């Protein structure tokens with residue numbers, strides 16, 4: 001026994017010594033196990049030399065022990081480099097601010113990929129994702145890294161086409177090329193040679209010609225493929241039928257955000273292994289496929305954003321494994337089948353934005369015990385959807401998010417909500433409820449709520465004066481009939497109470513109780529008193545709208561705190577006094593709307609510091625002095641709307657206005673301006689050309705649609721400038737997109753320039769009450785403007801449509817005088833058009849960022865975005881409008 005113990009002790013001592021020796025050796029010799037192969041080390045050094053590395057991520061790549069360099073992994077057995085992980089550690093999706101972006105930008109690698117990598121004969125893993133290779137092509141030699149199993153080049157700004165040589169990587173299991181700006185030709189045969197492939201992501205890679213048929217055919221020979229991600233590839237088609245289906249293992253298929261506009265290909269529903277099918281954000285047409293019986297594993301079905309029509313078949317109830325069903329934004333009509341209530345695994349039920357009709361009863365909802373999110377809205381005009389739930393109904397679910405919109409929910413505030421104690425988002429907008437909000441609701445909602453909107457109902461009574469939200473909360477009670485005082489609720493970040501009957505003053509302690517306030521909209525109530533000075537101390541405020549009240553007094557004098565203020569609308573009140581000089585410190589201000597008040601004095605020159613200003617509306621006040629010339633300086637250059645109508649401005653129209661190359665709306669009418677129209681219209685031409693960095697026709701078309709919606713976007717208006725004299729400049733023809741031109745009641749003389757006939761968008765013209773002379777030019781657009789009143793009270797004008805004949809003209813084509821349908825031109829509509837965009841902004845912004853980085857041509861725009869925060873809306877329109885539009889549509893649903 002003793003001997004044995006001794007033996008064991010000796011053995012133990014021996015092993016301990018060996019181990020200590022080992023540790024000693026290790027400490028003097030670095031890594032005794034993994035040696036670095038010299039030619040591989042040299043190859044890595046060469047590879048590093050090709051790269052740019054501003055943040056020094058590869059600073060550990062020195063010395064002999066390449067297996068210990070950051071991002072390098074060697075085989076424990078052979079010491080050969082098997083893995084290179086050079087992913088940018090700062091993820092793009094984490095970017096929330098300019099400084100985040102800077103960190104991201106600093107930490108990416110760029111430059112070139114050296115073919116020295118070919119010396120790493122055992123490399124099976126290569127990750128260069130989230131870097132920035134500024135549009136260079138993926139090098140052909142990558143196709144010769146024969147052992148690669150994992151290749152991740154996602155979001156790395158590679159350009160050109162993917163070299164077909166990648167098809168030689170017969171061991172490749174994972175190929176992620178997501179979000180590179182390269183465009184694919186339609187030859188996808190190389191993909192079909194990737195016989196080991198399990199995961200393929202070519203999302204956000206533009207495919208020339210959108211050849212989805214060839215692509216799917218090439219991929220359909222990869223029986224081991226598990227995940228296929230083809231979102232946002234510009235695909236126009238998918239094969240409607242396939243001779244055979246070899247995608248027998250596929251679990252994830254994502255073809256969202258393309259241009260697919262056929263019926264939904266039925267072969268998709270034969271892939272019985274599918275767990276997630278995302279067809280959202282396309283233009284799929286036709287009825288809902290009634291062939292779901294094979295899909296025994298399906299958990300996620302996303303069909304939003306399409307044009308699927310007709311009834312939702314009752315067979316939907318057979319998808320018993322379904323956890324997420326998103327049918328929003330289609331044309332599904334008729335009733336929602338009761339069988340939906342059998343989907344007992346459902347967590348997310350999203351049915352917004354369809355023309356549903358009929359009734360939703362507890363049969364639909366009874367078994368949905370696991371439901372966490374419910375989103376329903378109807379766009380049916382005649383026969384809108386209605387809920388039929390008793391007040392004492394007890395739901396089996398505990399919702400976390402609930403959006404019900406444009407659906408008849410009941411007559412009064414639903415009592416069954418009381419059971420939904422986990423709600424963090426509640427939207428009951430335009431659901432027909434009226435009367436008081438019960439007392440319990442406030443207590444209940446202050447506990448978990450983060451987003452509360454009861455917008456557009458007939459709720460009345462008062463709201464509690466004090467309330468304490470346990471989480472930061474967005475609150476929108478707009479367009480109801482609430483009365484009483486404005487409440488002071490703590491931890492509210494956004495308070496929207498417009499269009500109610502609130503009265504009394506704005507509470508003076510509003511800043512103390514809700515110092516995190518970002519948005520405050522109290523417009524269209526019956527508020528009086530003055531603005532408490534403390535509002536100017538809300539540091540996070542970026543949205544302050546107090547228009548259409550009876551507020552009076554002077555504006556707060558100190559505006560130095562709300563550095564991020566973007567919208568300030570105080571219009572239609574009784575404010576008096578001057579614009580405080582300190583408003584010049586609102587360097588983020590995009591919209592300053594002070595119209596219809598009794599403000600006076602000159603525009604303070606400090607406003608020149610508001611370099612983000614996009615819209616300045618001072619109309620209908622008593623402002624005086626000259627129109628400032630500094631307006632062309634700095635960022636004010638980007639001003640798009642300048643409305644100074646009905647004030648006491650005097651002097652000449654400054655020539656500097658010509659340099660406002662982004663100007664789309666100029667209204668100087670009803671002032672005491674004198675002089676002539678500046679002879680610099682040619683410099684307005686920028687305004688009428690497409691100045692956006694867009695490339696594709698699609699973007700452009702979308703942009704003009706936006707323009708059409710916000711009609712005034714291209715207006716220019718100079719009417720009733722007293723004593724405006726001289727001739728209409730010939731250069732006016734350069735304002736090619738001018739829609740309205742009103743030069744009436746001036747003292748303009750001379751002929752009407754013939755260039756005006758090239759204003760093809762001109763639809764409202766008024767030249768009456770001037771001293772114009774000569775023949776009215778004809779042709780093109782002017783031909784359609786045949787209303788006599790356009791030219792009346794210009795005794796020296798002649799020719800059609802006037803009855804006065806010009807010397808030498810024989811015919812008289814006098815036409816009946818038609819009443820002029822002059823538009824009521826009003827900057828507000830424009831303004832509210834922008835404002836209306838805002839809720840989608842945050843979403844849209846980050847979506848766009850997701851692609852921006854990678855599309856070279858968009859980076860320019862992106863930098864502008866960051867430099868000029870106020871440009872955000874503009875960029876939304878131009879950068880990727882199609883996707884944004886869909887997103888906004890979905891948000892609305």
Ligand SMILES: *[C@@H]1O[C@H](CO)[C@@H](O)[C@H](O)[C@H]1NC(C)=O
Pocket residue numbers: 074075076
């Ligand atoms: C190599 O060894 C280390 C530690 O002994 C271990 O963590 C690692 O997983 C091994 N690597 C491989 C590729 O086997």
Ligand SMILES: *[C@@H]1O[C@H](CO)[C@@H](O)[C@H](O)[C@H]1NC(C)=O
Pocket residue numbers: 087088129130152154174175176199
């Ligand atoms: C590729 O890298 C990105 C980010 O760097 C990551 O999100 C993605 O999941 C990776 N792809 C695969 C297939 O692992």
Ligand SMILES: *[C@@H]1O[C@H](CO)[C@@H](O)[C@H](O)[C@H]1NC(C)=O
Pocket residue numbers: 143144164165166167168190
């Ligand atoms: C790799 O693929 C390309 C094109 O697909 C082909 O021309 C080339 O011969 C292949 N190279 C090897 C080493 O197989």
Ligand SMILES: *[C@@H]1O[C@H](CO)[C@@H](O)[C@H](O)[C@H]1NC(C)=O
Pocket residue numbers: 221222223244245246
């Ligand atoms: C695809 O499936 C068909 C029929 O099931 C079969 O004949 C063919 O060999 C398969 N092709 C591949 C590449 O697996």
Ligand SMILES: *[C@@H]1O[C@H](CO)[C@@H](O)[C@H](O)[C@H]1NC(C)=O
Pocket residue numbers: 309310311333334335
């Ligand atoms: C649903 O829409 C189709 C056209 O897509 C129409 O033919 C049908 O009558 C509608 N059904 C109901 C119930 O409105």
Ligand SMILES: *[C@@H]1O[C@H](CO)[C@@H](O)[C@H](O)[C@H]1NC(C)=O
Pocket residue numbers: 434435436458460461
């Ligand atoms: C509130 O609305 C209910 C239901 O429409 C109505 O009966 C009641 O008179 C309203 N109360 C007030 C104070 O307007």
Ligand SMILES: *[C@@H]1O[C@H](CO)[C@@H](O)[C@H](O)[C@H]1NC(C)=O
Pocket residue numbers: 469470471472491
């Ligand atoms: C306000 O909200 C934040 C974040 O949601 C939370 O952490 C904090 O506790 C809340 N403040 C109070 C006083 O409840």
Ligand SMILES: *[C@@H]1O[C@H](CO)[C@@H](O)[C@H](O)[C@H]1NC(C)=O
Pocket residue numbers: 581582583584585606609
């Ligand atoms: C405007 O900017 C100038 C210089 O950039 C600065 O001196 C001035 O104080 C600023 N005015 C205001 C009101 O911020």
Ligand SMILES: *[C@@H]1O[C@H](CO)[C@@H](O)[C@H](O)[C@H]1NC(C)=O
Pocket residue numbers: 658679680681682683
């Ligand atoms: C128009 O702008 C150009 C350059 O910006 C300038 O040289 C020219 O003088 C301007 N024309 C007028 C009439 O102001």
